[in-house]
Amino acid sequence: MRWNPYAAECPTRQLLDRIADKWAVLVLGLLEPGPQRFNALRRRIExxxxxxxxxxxxxxxxxxxxxxxxxxxxxxxxxxxxxPLGRSLNSVLDPLREWAEANMSRVHKAREKRGAVDGK
Known part of the structure; x- marks a missing residue:
């Protein structure tokens, strides 16, 4: 079966929603080094x-x-x-997290120019 995320009813859209969720991205990143307990995750994700x-x-x-x-x-x-599936996803998300860290200053400056410092 071939999946098409551009089709309205394709389940890949749900998966994209999941991996585009900021909390999911942060949790997955914290689990990369190894197992974590619930409260440890909660303390680290402000x-x-x-x-x-x-x-x-x-x-x-x-x-x-x-x-x-x-x-x-x-x-x-x-x-x-x-x-193993989560690790394979993290290999894709790591560069995304790194890109966000490396480029946040530039994005912030662009937002300031447009008067949208709060992200809107």
Whole structure:
């Protein structure tokens, strides 16, 4: 089967929505070095709510990009890690994150010129 993201009903659009989501991109980047616990992720991603992190992790797991592993401790300890599919996606996202860091000053200057410093 050949997928066509330009077709309105193609499921690749859902996948593109997932990987274009800022929270997903940040979570995947933090999982690159190895497994992370929920609270460690939450502490490192400033501005993400517990609810949004939970939703993001569930979606990434449903798409096969990460795995969730629970340990029988009190309270239960849960770790998340990349799957091979998630690692392959990170190899594409790493240059995107690096591009954003390298070019944010230029984008900010362009926004200032247009009077849109807040990103609108």
């Amino acid at each position: 501005g993400i709510s517990q609810k949004m992190l939970t939703q993001t992790l569930r979606s990434l797991e449903a798409d096969g990009l990460i795995t969730r592993r629970a340990f029988a401790t009190v309270p239960v300890t849960v770790e998340y890690q990349l799957t």
